[in-house]
Amino acid sequence: MSGYDLKQILDHSTAHFWHAHHSQIYTNLRQMEEEGLVTSQFIQEEGQPNRRIYHVTEMGKAALKGWLDRPMQEMSPIKEELLVRLFFSGQRESHQIIAELQHQRRLHLQRLKEYENITVRMGDEKKPIELERESRFWHATIQLGLRYEKAYLEWLDETIQMVESL
Amino acid sequence: MSGYDLKQILDHSTAHFWHAHHSQIYTNLRQMEEEGLVTSQFIQEEGQPNRRIYHVTEMGKAALKGWLDRPMQEMSPIKEELLVRLFFSGQRESHQIIAELQHQRRLHLQRLKEYENITVRMGDEKKPIELERESRFWHATIQLGLRYEKAYLEWLDETIQMVESL
DNA sequence: CTGCTCATGTAATAGGTTACATGATTGC
DNA sequence: GCAATCATGTAACCTATTACATGAGCAG
Incomplete structure (x- = not known):
């Protein structure tokens, strides 16, 4: 999906425990592309705004799995x-x-x-x-x-x- | 008080809702000194480790009061x-x-x-x-x-x- | 023609963590 | 002699926010 799509989904699902601004999402997606975790294709359609669609790679899936396989040792810190x-x-x-x-x-x-x-x-x-x-x-x-x-x-x-x- | 003292106090009072590493405290105190919110004196005593003692200025007190006078409009964001x-x-x-x-x-x-x-x-x-x-x-x-x-x-x-x- | 949503990005700055680095004193 | 505590700081890096910046399409 695109950075914009991701932002929408975050806002409507995880927003109550994890949020991100669009600027962070766009820059991180680019970074992840450099690291080989995702690939992207730029899509230009008439009558449609330009979109950059990202696809997760096998490396990306493995990275997510690797993260999930290392359980949290600490409590999440609180800043209230x-x-x-x-x-x-x-x-x-x-x-x-x-x-x-x-x-x-x-x-x-x-x-x-x-x-x-x-x-x-x-x-x-x-x-x-x-x-x-x-x-x-x-x-x-x-x-x-x-x-x-x-x-x-x-x-x-x-x-x-x-x-x-x- | 000194950066070290501040760190101790933070660790034993506000740690459950706000924490900071010593590196952050030391750099922020220096920054606050540049901004005129605090002053410091370096103290060398025999048989005692060197300490840099900070004192809050009138400007510093006013800044704290100013912050307290502007009530929070939003909820604290959560990252869990x-x-x-x-x-x-x-x-x-x-x-x-x-x-x-x-x-x-x-x-x-x-x-x-x-x-x-x-x-x-x-x-x-x-x-x-x-x-x-x-x-x-x-x-x-x-x-x-x-x-x-x-x-x-x-x-x-x-x-x-x-x-x-x- | 005005404002909203869709859609993408960059730049500057702020906030925060981890690692590196030093040196004295105190208690066992 | 060794480890812990006291005490200070810097550097590199990562994370996150705010502001700047653009442009198309659609509804009223």
Whole structure:
């Protein structure tokens, strides 16, 4: 597929746990072509925009397999800017902190609803038995998203209350 | 304080939501000095290693305050490598996926216990009333850590079961 | 004719990791 | 004598973001 296609697919599938800008995708595809992981063909059609279509090579497939065969040894590191801000909020005014937490609450609630819509669209969240093997893994990534957003929202409510009580 | 001190403090307070390597700290402190946010004095004492001590300037304080005054508009983006791996696990053997998830389970359980020890050391998690304003915010960051690790562990158990049933 | 989507790229900069490199002191 | 801790830094590289830049087609 093309860089543009890849970007669309990323935005509609992995965006909640891994994202990339189009500039990164285009440059990385070119790099991967130099490394022999993919090949490309430039397609010019009348009435259609130009596209550069990439195909994965055997080397590319082997590289992906090689990566999957080396299991993660560490936990993914976390960078949560809101916690940095909260950590340094000792001198801030409570109402400003509360406003910021409430804004985050709205965002996380919206995200939770998006995940809930996805699971509803996939069928019943309690019966993923009928799904194909590949879909199950994608379903699992959404499940972590759901749990994460629920936990985050509970924490936001608890923390808003805490700041209100100061 | 010195770059070394800063690294120690980061490692023992914010490491669970924000970390930095010493190389990054040293280079950024130098940069901040050029920008006038901090000043430094090099200290040579007999029987003591050399240290470069930094002091924040009024400009530096204003910059921090300015940053805190501009509330976050977006959610912190997430990069969760384990989910990327799971997403592409359609062709992997179940027992390898399970082994990887179980290893992550051990890591997250350990992390949860660390957070629990911290809250126990801070007193009773249910009575943070006596804490000072600043400590409350730090306490809040640990609370999100607790909720996050609990949610993550529940998801790991659910997902391990799902893969076992394939 | 205006704005949106499709489609591709480059350049400059910022942020972050790993490896290289040195040297003193302290405890076993 | 050796390992660990204290203490500082640079260099190379990789990863990622933001801005710059172009152009076609389509819908209102």
